[in-house]
Amino acid sequence: MPVHTSQGPQGHRARGVGLGLAFASAVAFGGSGIAAKPLIEAGLDPLHVVWLRVTGAxxxxxxxxxxxxxxxxRRPALLAGFGLLAVAGVQACYFAAISRIPVGVALLVEYLGPAxxxxxxxFVQRxxxxRGAAVGVVLAVGGLACVVEVWSGLGFDAVGLLLALAAACCQAGYFVLSDQGADAGEEAPHPLGVIAYGxxxxxxxxxxxxRPWTMDWSLLAGSARMDGTPVPAWLLLAWVVLIATVVAYVTGVLSVRRLSPQVAGVVACLEAVIxxxxxxxxxxxxxxxxQLLGGAVVLMGALVAQSSTSAKASQGLVVGGADEAVADGDGAAGAADAGRGERELSGRGPGA
Structure with a gap:
């Protein structure tokens, strides 16, 4: 399968649209905890908020x-794993975490997922x-130590931090599962279908x-307080379902289609800042x-790791393209090397 590159005015326009969609996805995902936390503080259980979000979406x-x-x-195992880890696991652990620790801290801890x-x-795939990716991991871990203020004996709720780390593990599973079948060409599972079934x-x-039947549904007819300001609970829930879930996933997928997964993943790092x-x-x-300095270091580490991955993928593209160009002499070998070049580009980012 040939690898297409974006060149000329149309390519630049498509890239601009892709960057805009990736930024919109980061804003949508970044606002999920902001709308969900007032609902939790109003009396809804974090698991109930997650159920409302996922079921509505x-x-x-x-x-x-x-x-x-x-x-x-065709892909029952992929759909099951995606639903368990990328949807139920990430959302449940993250929402439970923000009920105990600040939203920004929970999200920054969750961003250990790429590491x-x-x-x-x-260590598993051997x-x-x-090297740049390893440096990024070291920066992220060091920044995280500043975020949780390890020198003060972990001033944050330990259970909340463990829940955020569990969300990071589920996010790692999301990345691994998103890469499954990416080298299958036209037989690759459609990302929107995977998201829907997930x-x-x-x-x-x-x-x-x-167990949503135990939920106090009357709370949704009332209001929740956002830093002291009353906001209708149904409005916050609508934001969580439509914007922070449906729009976030769809714009993320569309951005990956117009950009490479690596570039879209770099833009997605803005989610923690937002x-x-x-x-x-x-x-x-x-x-x-x-803590702000530590958060900046965490994001810097994520960007270094993502940029290193993107550069390595670009090198894979050059090798794959060269091998494909000389495939006239040895078609089978050229096709195999071109496939490896495309495989380097197949890693899925958060919006894939």
Whole structure:
């Protein structure tokens, strides 16, 4: 399969649209905790909020699930794993974490997920990791130490931090699962179909775990306080379902289609910054100077790791393209090398 590159005015325009979509996805994802935390503080259990979010989004995406129903037969394990880890696991652990620790801290801890993916690649798959990626991991861990203020004996709730780390592990599983089948060409599972069925599987799992029939539904008819300001609960829930879930996933997928997954992943790192700023402005969650510095270091580490991965993928593209160009002399070998070049580009970012 040939690798297409974006050149000329149309290519630049498509790249600009892709960057805009990636930024919109980061804003949408970053606002999830800001809208969910007031609902939790109003009396809703974190698991109930997660169930409402996932189930509502699953109903919205149901037409896409019907359209891609062949995935049930072709990729049942992928859909089950995606629903358990990328949907139910990430959301449940993250929302439970923000009920105990600040939104910005929970999201920054969750962003250890990419570092865990590198550990999976290096120690489980026994593949080499770029030096820049390893430097990025060290920066991220060092920044995290500043965020949680290890010198003060972990001033944050220990259970909240463990829940955020669990969300990071589930996020790592998201990245690993998103890469499955990416080298299958036209047989690769459609990302929108995977998202739709992942939401459905997540909703089914969370129904058993959260037991929504025990929820106090009357709370949704009332209001929740956002830094002292009353806001209708249904409006916050609508934001969580439509914007922070459906729009976030769809714009993320569309951005990856116009950019490479690596570039879209770099833009997605803005999610932590956006969430921290929104939590500061809307929820009054003020962080200290060392914590802000640590957050910046965490993001810097993520950017270094992502940039290193992107550069390595670009090198893979050059090698793959060269081998494909000389494939006239040895078609089988050229096709195999070109496939490896494309495989380097197949890593899925958060919006994939």
């Amino acid at each position: 699953a109903l919205v995406m149901l037409p896409l699930a019907v359209r891609h129903r062949a995935l049930l037969r 865990l993916v590198l550990g999976w690649v290096r 593949r080499r990791v770029a 939401l459905l599987v997540g909703a089914l799992v969370l129904t058993v775990v959260a 969430a921290t700023v929104l939590a500061w402005v809307l929820l009054g969650e003020h962080l200290s100077a060392p």
